[in-house]
Amino acid sequence: MTANASGTVEIRAALVRLRRATGLPVAFGGLVEPGRPRVRISELTGTSTLALSALAVTSGNGLGGKAVALARPCAVTDYSLSRQISHEYDVPVAAEGLRSVLAVPVVVRRRVRGVLYGALRTAQPLGDRTLSAAVAAARDVEQALVVREEARDLMAAARPLPVTDAPAPGAEWSGAAWEEVREAHRELRSLAPRVADPALRAEVLRVCRRLAGAAPADLSREAGESVRGAAGGAGADGSARAGGLSPRELDVLACVAAGATNAAVAARLGVRPETVKGYLRSAMRKLGAHTRGEAVVSARRAGLLP
Incomplete structure (x- = not known):
């Protein structure tokens, strides 16, 4: 098209x-x-x-x-x-x-x-x-x-990023390269609800899933260890508990993962700060997390965030 x-x-x-x-x-x-x-x-x-x-x-x-x-x-x-x-x-x-x-x-x-x-x-x-x-x-x-x-530009920028469905054994991922992946994911998730064309919106979300599921093994292990250390038993099965997140809850977590405050998330997504708090509380409950940081780490370990 x-x-x-x-x-x-x-x-x-x-x-x-x-x-x-x-x-x-x-x-x-x-x-x-x-x-x-x-x-x-x-x-x-x-x-x-x-x-x-x-x-x-x-x-x-x-x-x-x-x-x-x-x-x-x-x-x-x-x-x-x-x-x-x-x-x-x-x-x-x-x-x-x-x-x-x-x-x-x-x-x-x-x-x-x-x-x-x-x-x-x-x-x-x-x-x-x-x-x-x-x-x-x-x-x-x-x-x-x-x-x-903006969505097209971001998707084009995401294509050359070091992202594959199955990273090659021994492949090295720099912290800077992985931050690029996370930033592209956050930007695309923020844009997706504003895309009027259903076909383009679906394409944007496909790219988001590709980025979210591309964590290299060393970063996945690091996320898992962080969950277990910070969230105790709640994080041990984060992937099983994360499946019920709504798209909006995931949008909020993607922004929170980048360090955004509730007010900044609200401005980014075009909702009220109180609405952001509600989505965040719901996401934390579903992930079995007690803090924003635990929720982000659990979502990453579940492959929902890069």
């Missing part, structure tokens, strides 16, 4: 939110095609025809092309009669019966990545409230695309 194709998941979700927030009966949009100055309309909601489906909107042309070229929202009260835009796309717009139309660009790192449209089948002004709601939907797409790119 290409980055552009999979990005339609975010566009589709934003269009649903746009219609709900504005009350506009029609919404559609798409992403800029890689290497080309045009947007391909890929998602439609509320339409009665396929006239707009797969339409290629070139930068500068029509309402959407103007929004792309200027990198700012644009709107017209009557599309076919407007003197503010060019009219290359009058036929498909008329076929769908659209009159008042707005177009909002999706801008990521100063580059236009797509356009969201909202429309009425009557000619009437689209107020500031409607435009603001459309802009908010575009901002949601922008944030989702940033998260997507």
